[in-house]
Amino acid sequence: MSRIAGVFAALRQEGRGALIPFVEAFDPDRATSLTLLKGMAENGADIIEIGMPFTDPMADGPTIQAAGRRGLQAGATLNGVLELVTEFRKENDHTPLVLMGYLNPILSHGVEAFCFDAAKAGVDGLIIVDLPAEEADLVLPYAKENKLDVIRLIAPTTSDERLRHVLAGSSGFIYYVSITGVTGTRTASAADLARDIPRIRTETDLPIAVGFGVRTPDQAATVVAHADAAIVASALIDTLCKENAEAVIRDVRALADAVRGVRKAA
Template identity: 50%
Template sequence: MTTTRIDTKFAALKAEGKKAFVAYIMGGDPDVAHSLEVMKALPAAGVDIIELGMPFTDPMADGATIQLAGQRALDGGMTLQKTLDMATEFRKTDDTTPIVMMGYYNPIYSRGVDKFLIDAKAAGIDGLIVVDLPPEEDEELCIPAQKAGINFIRLATPTTDAKRLPKVLQNTSGFVYYVSVTGITGAAAAQPRDVAPEVARIKASTDLPVIVGFGINTPDAARDIAAIADGCVVGSAIVKEVAAGKGTEDIATFVAALAAGAHSA
């Protein structure tokens, strides 16, 4: 597989001795214009990788905050095509920040995998996190995505045991996303003492960076979790700022503090 922007970003961070800060936003929340404005502000706020949510009617891994964001986006007329259009627009002024699309398989399946991958590549998408496609379904999207030069990023969780882990890592690329808590997004706080041994266990089985998400909502938490992994992801806490009606500048200031926390690890 060719080197992606994700691979390049991690190599650069490693050379600088820095941990990665990944930020999640829901595409089209509360509308496309504001969502795109926030997306464009993220790299200057210190975001290394952007996770762009694909709104879906039946999200199963997301807590109330992200579910409601998806609902607001869908109510505003957001579609998979418009999410891709957001990425295309972002790429007009930023050709280096990696974009990972995160969501569920149904909209991709409905569009058709081949068409989706061509369009995603053209829009400048670097990776996919599709939470409801297990490794047993790798022929469905994972392997075609890798062939198209798009990383397929897999989730490992506290319940991914020693028997299951090799299967989870088998065709994963870009990075491994470790879910720090058992449950949904935004529900509980990530605990470094619980996360550290799990990250070590995963790193013993792969050379890929391990990024920790779920339950991280303060600069201190970002620092503490990034310190024991290769970086961290913040989603719900940022989405809450959008939901509160904050302007782009205020959201960027909030994100910058989180990014500084991760980078100080």
């Protein structure tokens, strides 16, 4: 069983959802990224998503775009991100790590080599934002060979027919983009989630994580009352910019406590 599958299986037994916080690699520097990864894992993060800085992050709002620029200015490269994962794994071999980014750097690295190197470093899953379902075969065989989950994005505008097509080859969990737009803007309501999540569940048994706009402990709790995990990104980056890494870790603890306070029906 993969680390991601193992986490969700354990959480089902506990009757609760997961917290998935986000770290943009090398924002504002490598050392801070490593501090955040360790601190999040120690303070309630069930899975951690790591952003791979890229020059043209088309799905990201201003907050994550700025974080990516800072990461690139600090010297982030794809190899550097993988080295960061390797260092984290020296002390933690249980918290799943998911890389989120764009296809271009992976193509430059070589898809086969990237999947091998990511797995060797200790990565568990990939979210490739701009990889369309029609081109998924570029990655899926190599990801499967290296036991990497390929996590697909589903939007409110995804039709039932398209949903089935996108889910083909998906593993780990489903990333539900709960709003139409870019990251870190508005937040989906409880009514939105109550309408949309059941439609996805009719097509897959994979856990469903909700992102794009989840900012507060109350919002995270609302998400896991309907889905299986809450993904929090822009709010944590805002805290990092305004305060420091310790404040981000404090916020992760508050989010984790809120998620753990919601009991899910068996």
